Every structure is written in structure tokens, then in C-alpha cells.
Amino acid sequence: MSGSSHDIEADIVVVGTGAAGLTTAILAHDNGAKVVLAERTDKVGGTSAVSGGGLWVPLNSHLDEVGASDSRDEALAYCKALTMGRVEDSLLETFIDTAAGMVAYLEEHTPLKFGATSAPDYQTETVGAKLGGRTIEPVPFELSELGASRERLRSPSSLAFPVTLQEVYNEFQAFYQPWKIPSDLLVDRMSRDVVCLGQALVAPLLKAVEERGIPILLNTRVRKLLRDGERVVGVVAARDGELLNLSAKVAVVLATGGFEWNEALKSRFLPYPVTHPNSPPYGEGDGLLMAMEVGADLANMAEVWNYPSIAVPGETYEGRPLSRGIKAERSGPHVIWVNKRGQRFVNEAANYNSIGKAFASPETSEPGYRNLPAWGVLDSQYREKYVLGTSMPDDPLPAWVKRADSLAELARLIDVDPQGLEETVERWNSFCTNGVDRDFGRGDSAFDRYQGDHQAPHVNLGAIEKAPFFAFPIVTGALGTKGGPRTNDNAQVLNVRGEAIEGLYAVGNVAASLSGPSYFGAGSTLGPGMTWGYIAGIHAATRVQERNW
Amino acid sequence: MLNVKRELTVQQSQSQVWDFVGDMGNWARQMPGYVSHEVVDENDSVWTVQFNMGPFTRPCIIDVHVLRWAEPSEIEFSIKGRHDPFQGHGVFNSEAAADDGTHVKVDFGMEITGSMAKVISVMAAPVLTKLADQMVVRMGQSLGGPAPAQAASGEPSSKEAATVADAQPAGERRPLSKLKKIFR
Numbered sequence: 001m002s003g004s005s006h007d008i009e010a011d012i013v014v015v016g017t018g019a020a021g022l023t024t025a026i027l028a029h030d031n032g033a034k035v036v037l038a039e040r041t042d043k044v045g046g047t048s049a050v051s052g053g054g055l056w057v058p059l060n061s062h063l064d065e066v067g068a069s070d071s072r073d074e075a076l077a078y079c080k081a082l083t084m085g086r087v088e089d090s091l092l093e094t095f096i097d098t099a100a101g102m103v104a105y106l107e108e109h110t111p112l113k114f115g116a117t118s119a120p121d122y123q124t125e126t127v128g129a130k131l132g133g134r135t136i137e138p139v140p141f142e143l144s145e146l147g148a149s150r151e152r153l154r155s156p157s158s159l160a161f162p163v164t165l166q167e168v169y170n171e172f173q174a175f176y177q178p179w180k181i182p183s184d185l186l187v188d189r190m191s192r193d194v195v196c197l198g199q200a201l202v203a204p205l206l207k208a209v210e211e212r213g214i215p216i217l218l219n220t221r222v223r224k225l226l227r228d229g230e231r232v233v234g235v236v237a238a239r240d241g242e243l244l245n246l247s248a249k250v251a252v253v254l255a256t257g258g259f260e261w262n263e264a265l266k267s268r269f270l271p272y273p274v275t276h277p278n279s280p281p282y283g284e285g286d287g288l289l290m291a292m293e294v295g296a297d298l299a300n301m302a303e304v305w306n307y308p309s310i311a312v313p314g315e316t317y318e319g320r321p322l323s324r325g326i327k328a329e330r331s332g333p334h335v336i337w338v339n340k341r342g343q344r345f346v347n348e349a350a351n352y353n354s355i356g357k358a359f360a361s362p363e364t365s366e367p368g369y370r371n372l373p374a375w376g377v378l379d380s381q382y383r384e385k386y387v388l389g390t391s392m393p394d395d396p397l398p399a400w401v402k403r404a405d406s407l408a409e410l411a412r413l414i415d416v417d418p419q420g421l422e423e424t425v426e427r428w429n430s431f432c433t434n435g436v437d438r439d440f441g442r443g444d445s446a447f448d449r450y451q452g453d454h455q456a457p458h459v460n461l462g463a464i465e466k467a468p469f470f471a472f473p474i475v476t477g478a479l480g481t482k483g484g485p486r487t488n489d490n491a492q493v494l495n496v497r498g499e500a501i502e503g504l505y506a507v508g509n510v511a512a513s514l515s516g517p518s519y520f521g522a523g524s525t526l527g528p529g530m531t532w533g534y535i536a537g538i539h540a541a542t543r544v545q546e547r548n549w
Numbered sequence: 550m551l552n553v554k555r556e557l558t559v560q561q562s563q564s565q566v567w568d569f570v571g572d573m574g575n576w577a578r579q580m581p582g583y584v585s586h587e588v589v590d591e592n593d594s595v596w597t598v599q600f601n602m603g604p605f606t607r608p609c610i611i612d613v614h615v616l617r618w619a620e621p622s623e624i625e626f627s628i629k630g631r632h633d634p635f636q637g638h639g640v641f642n643s644e645a646a647a648d649d650g651t652h653v654k655v656d657f658g659m660e661i662t663g664s665m666a667k668v669i670s671v672m673a674a675p676v677l678t679k680l681a682d683q684m685v686v687r688m689g690q691s692l693g694g695p696a697p698a699q700a701a702s703g704e705p706s707s708k709e710a711a712t713v714a715d716a717q718p719a720g721e722r723r724p725l726s727k728l729k730k731i732f733r
């Protein structure tokens with residue numbers, strides 16, 4: 001770093017170009033502020049661009065497209081139940097009262113458009129839960145609309161197909177059998193450069209930012225907040241080996257994502273080793289550290305958006321190990337998960353966030369985690385019918401999958417107690433015969449069944465009985481972390497006395513999540529993240545107007 | 550089937566070229582993303598390659614089998630992904646050229662198999678084109694560089710005789726140029 005500095009002035013500096021940061025920038029601009037976006041990488045979109053793009057938005061205007069309905073009371077009851085008293089009611093209420101408006105605003109004022117999905121909430125038997133409609137997703141987007149800026153959009157983290165969540169889950173029931181998605185549809189979309197999921201979310205937001213002439217400073221890593229007394233008045237960033245001062249007349253909005261790629265912060269705060277984050281490797285907790293440095297209070301620090309995953313050895317994204325959240329390989333028939341004792345430890349078909357918490361369970365007689373390492377065990381009925389990681393049934397068996405003619409031999413290959421595994425499978429098979437998982441209730445909830453194979457005799461249960469048997473390692477993945485600075489109803493960062501730190505906001509995964517320990521439904525990170533971005537943008541811009549008067 | 554044909558004229562003589570390509574390790578090392586190779590016997594080798602598609606990389610183990618050595622000019626070979634659903638067939642051909650140089654041709658076809666073949670083929674096509682281009686450039690460099698006539702005239706040392714798009718139905722040609730950008 002040469003130490004020379006250049007100054008850029010704006011009313012509001014937004015740090016990070018994920019969905020939360022882009023939404024903040026758009027709203028701040030539209031409410032009269034001069035905005036600058038700073039992004040540490042050479043691409044726009046962060047984790048949001050590689051995501052599924054779903055948003056959990058109670059009371060959204062698309063509910064009726066899938067015949068669903070909602071009410072404020074139900075949404076609030078559900079959120080309160082799931083957060084178990086660990087999140088302020090006012091935050092939940094603000095979110096529920098604002099989220100649908102955020103979506104409506106973006107649909108009216110930007111090229112971003114949404115469609116409904118039938119995805120149920122993640123805890124369908126809880127008061128206020130809905131069996132569909134609260135999760136919405138962006139409609140497919142043609143990248144040609146971005147022109148040359150297409151090059152600035154972050155690429156998906158693996159070979160993502162241009163297909164929507166609703167198509168995968170409902171229309172084609174391709175969750176277990178991706179080949180059911182008509183290849184003509186995919187080829188046609190590819191030929192027209194059509195993207196879906198997270199890219200279809202970020203691309204229109206990027207277009208909206210560009211249409212407004214909001215500058216995006218790429219390769220600009222913000223390292224420190226500047227203060228005048230207690231008030232945050234700008235940031236110092238590193239760019240091309242130089243220091244850059246970005247002064248913010250009114251506010252700095254942190255939208256830098258989580259700290260899932262910062263080993264030191266993870267070991268300090270997380271209750272178990274999250275070794276394989278699913279996000280691009282740029283969530284290193286910069287925003288968290290900057291907020292801590294100016295005295296922010298913290299909350300929810302031990303919580304993660306858990307997503308148990310498969311990592312194909314050697315696959316990388318941006319030079320770091322790539323992992324993929326496990327989908328079919330946990331909810332369907334003929335597969336169970338076991339620990340080193342060969343015992344099941346969780347309802348594998350429950351939502352990924354809840355399942356991931358099982359990895360934090362400690363050994364009691366020795367140091368270690370009871371359920372790590374963990375393995376998925378399946379039989380040839382599964383292998384013949386369903387996708388396994390990136391491998392289709394007729395593909396050669398991947399090297400990371402172990403295969404054996406007996407369960408005892410398989411157990412030895414993966415260093416699991418053979419007797420334990422045989423007993424577990426015998427017990428599991430008896431549950432399958434009776435159609436009830438008496439240990440963990442797999443298949444009891446509507447959510448489990450939604451995720452099952454709808455063509456199978458029992459959508460979630462199927463015996464493990466037909467050799468050869470297979471095992472694959474489960475790694476501890478995460479969509480991101482969800483602890484960080486506490487914020488108030490305006491997305492302002494609070495100090496330990498509960499007072500707003502003037503000039504500082506935090507939105508998205510950098511901030512303490514209003515979902516506390518839970519996951520409301522598909523889209524629970526992006527829906528709230530963009531809602532707080534919307535709130536922060538408007539609130540901070542209002543301060544600009546006040547100053548100008 | 551995805552097809553690529555490449556031609557180039559190099560400075561080394563045909564016998565020098567033959568000595569070079571007679572060692573399968575020499576081919577393997579030209580492969581972009583080469584990690585390692587293991588010679589099993591005179592006709593078989595196993596290559597480990599890290600495919601690079603933009604920010605995404607994926608390792609791949611390829612079993613390479615030489616079907617025919619026809620000294621001094623022709624080698625016919627087949628490849629198969631050990632854990633990935635693809636196979637291919639190719640012919641390497643050389644011909645003595647002016648000034649003791651050699652004209653080299655490689656004709657290679659690859660087929661993605663399995664239930665996702667159609668879609669993966671569209672995704673793989675630009676990767677294959679890029680690999681072929683890079684491999685030819687490297688091979689040219691290892692064989693003494695482009696022949697002087699080509700170098701002096703400013704002509705490219707490698708010629709794309711047929712593109713992968715030739716192997717695609719008409720409706721599938723457009724995606725390739727666009728997809729190339731993704732796999733830059």
C-alpha cells in the first residue's frame with residue numbers, strides 16, 4: 001500500500017454489493033441521496049448472485065398465484081414461535097409490515113420482477129405456518145439487458161442450470177431427478193442468455209443501480225470506519241494498492257455479508273466447526289470487525305445459516321473449496337445419515353438449518369462432536385433412481401462415494417462402527433415397513449413430505465436393503481453466518497447501551513439476523529436482508545433531506 | 550458429439566515431432582489444467598486435469614488409450630472420464646512441410662453421455678474449444694514454435710478447421726459465443 005489517499009464524497013456510502021447493499025443503494029438514491037457503492041471484489045452480487053434467489057416475504061402480493069393467503073397475525077405468531085423469545089418483537093413486526101412493500105417497490109421501480117412459489121414454510125406444524133406462497137423468486141432474466149455490465153455480474157458457483165425453484169420443485173418434480181427438466185427448455189434459455197435464481201435477482205438490481213448512475217467502486221475493500229466524535233462519517237478503503245477515503249455526509253451502510261470465511265472469528269463465535277461455507281470466499285467479517293471497532297453491540301453470534309453439504313474433492317470456486325448444500329440425499333427414500341457410531345442423529349428431511357445444529361452436539365465423555373464426522377448411507381435402490389451430488393444414476397461412480405457389498409464392509413471403509421450401522425439400518429428398515437420413523441419423525445411434517453419423492457410409495461422412507469451399499473461424507477456447510485451488530489427498527493447499528501451509533505447502518509448477513517436461531521422458510525436470509533436494505537436506504541436518505549433543510 | 554479440428558505448422562522435423570508425441574506424458578503436459586499423469590503401459594495412461602471454467606474449477610481423471618501408433622505420422626487414441634460421463638476419440642496426424650518443418654493436424658470428437666448429456670454438451674462445448682486452442686498453442690511452442698513462413702506472414706500458427714458449432718444442431722449454435730464468456 002503506497003499510503004497515498006484520494007477522496008470521494010457522497011451522502012451515503014454502501015459497503016458491499018449483495019442484494020442487501022444494492023437494495024439499500026437504490027432506495028437511498030430514490031429518496032434523494034447521493035450514493036456510492038464499494039465492493040471488494042471485481043464482481044457485483046456477492047453470495048446473493050450465487051444463491052437460489054428466493055425471498056421469504058409474508059403478505060406478499062404474489063400469494064394468490066399459488067392459491068395461498070396470509071395475515072399479519074399469522075406471520076407474526078409464526079416468527080415469534082420460531083425465534084423463541086430471542087428477537088425483539090419490534091424487529092419482527094417491522095419486517096412483517098415492510099417486506100411486501102419492499103417487493104412492491106422494487107417491482108414497480110426496477111426491472112426486478114417476482115413470481116410465486118409453492119414452497120412451504122420450514123416448520124409447517126408451528127402456529128401461523130403456511131404450506132406455500134410466502135417464498136417468492138425472481139422471474140428469469142435475459143442478461144443481454146445488462147449490456148457490457150454483464151461482465152460485472154458474479155458467476156454462479158457451479159454449473160447452475162437456468163431453471164426456477166418453482167420449476168424444479170413443482171412443475172417438473174426434478175428435485176431427485178434433474179433430468180426431468182426438459183433439456184430443450186434449458187438449452188433454449190442458455191441460447192438466450194437467460195439466468196434464473198440468484199443471478200436473476202442481482203442482475204436486475206445491478207441494472208437499476210446503473211440506470212440511476214450510482215457509482216460502483218469495484219476492487220475496493222473497505223477496512224475502517226471514519227468517525228467525527230461518536231458519529232461515523234466515512235470509510236477508508238484499499239483499492240489498487242492505495243488508500244481511498246470515502247466520506248459519507250450522512251451514513252455508512254455495512255452490507256458486507258457474514259464472517260463464514262474468517263477462521264479466527266468462526267472459532268471465537270461458532271459452536272461447531274463450519275468447514276465448508278457455500279458462499280463465495282469474501283465473507284471474512286470485515287463489516288463485523290469495523291462495527292465492533294466503533295462499539296457496536298452484538299447479537300446472535302453463535303448462529304449460522306446451516307446447510308450440511310457435499311464437497312467434491314478438488315472442486316473450487318474463486319480458489320477455495322466449493323461445497324453444495326445436500327438436497328435429495330437426505331429427504332428421500334433409501335438414504336439415512338449416521339455418525340461414527342453408525343447411529344442416526346437427526347430427522348434428515350427437516351430443514352437444513354435445523355439439521356445443521358445437530359453437528360454442535362458434543363461428546364460427553366471425550367473432547368469432540370458426537371455427530372462429526374457424518375456420513376450419508378444409501379443402497380442401490382437410491383443410486384439407481386436419484387441424483388447423488390453431481391452424479392446421475394447412469395454416471396460412473398464418483399471417487400468420493402464409497403461402495404461395498406455389505407453394510408459391515410461399508411462401515412469399515414468409512415471408519416464407522418459396523419455393528420452400530422447394521423443395527424441402525426435394521427431399525428430404520430422396520431420403520432419403513434411400518435411407515436413411521438419412531439426415532440426422529442422423518443416424514444411426519446408437511447415440510448418433510450414436500451421435499452420427498454412424490455412418486456415413491458412413502459415419500460421420505462425407504463428401506464436400505466439392496467446391495468451394493470454406498471456412503472458419502474457430509475461436510476459442515478453454511479449459506480453464511482447470521483450474527484453481527486444489533487440494529488434497531490431503522491437498521492441503525494446500536495451500541496451496548498442500546499443507542500443508535502449515528503451514521504452507521506447494517507443490513508443483510510453482516511447484521512444480527514431477526515430470525516435468531518431459526519429459518520422461517522426458503523428465502524429467510526434474502527427477504528429480511530433486502531427489507532432492512534430498503535429500510536436503511538429510506539431512513540438514511542431522510543437524514544440527507546433533514547440536513548439539506 | 551462435439552468435434553474440434555486444429556492444424557498448425559511447427560519448426561521441428563517430422564521425426565522430432567514423432568519423438569515428442571511418442572511420449573504420452575508430453576501430450577498430457579500440454580493440457581491446460583494439467584495436474585499429473587501416470588503411464589500404465591505403452592498404450593495406456595491416466596491423466597489428472599483441473600478443468601477451469603471462470604471462477605469454478607473441477608478435477609477430472611481421464612483414462613487415455615492409444616489405439617494405433619503409425620510411425621512416423623499418425624496416432625489414434627480414445628479417452629474416457631473415469632468418474633465423469635464423457636468419452637472421446639481422436640487422431641493425431643503429421644506431415645513433413647517446407648523448410649524441414651512439420652504440419653500437424655488433430656481431429657478430436659467428444660461425447661457427453663448420461664441423462665444430462667444434451668445440456669452438459671452445450672455447457673462443455675466452449676470449454677472444449679478453449680482447451681483445444683490452448684493445447685495447440687502449447688504444443689506449437691514445445692515443437693519449436695510456428696514455422697518461419699507462418700510467423701513472418703503474421704498468420705496464426707493454429708487454424709481452426711472446424712468448430713464445435715459444426716457438430717451442433719443449427720438452433721444450438723448461438724449459445725456458444727455467449728457461453729464462452731462464462732467460461733472465460
Ligand SMILES: Cc1cc2nc3c(=O)[nH]c(=O)nc-3n(C[C@H](O)[C@H](O)[C@H](O)COP(=O)(O)OP(=O)(O)OC[C@H]3O[C@@H](n4cnc5c(N)ncnc54)[C@H](O)[C@@H]3O)c2cc1C
Nearest residue numbers: 016018040046047048051052054222257508509523525526
Ligand atoms: C448456494 C446458495 C444458495 C442460497 N439460496 C438462498 C435463497 O434461495 N434464499 C435466501 O434467502 N438465501 C439464500 N442463500 C443465502 C444468501 O445468498 C445470503 O444469505 C445473502 O446473499 C446475503 O446477502 P448480503 O447482501 O448480506 O451479502 P452478500 O450477497 O454476500 O454480499 C456481500 C458483498 O460484500 C462484499 N464485501 C465483503 N467485505 C467487503 C469489504 N470490506 N468492502 C467492500 N465489500 C465487501 C462481498 O464481496 C460481497 O459482494 C443462499 C446461499 C448460497 C451459498
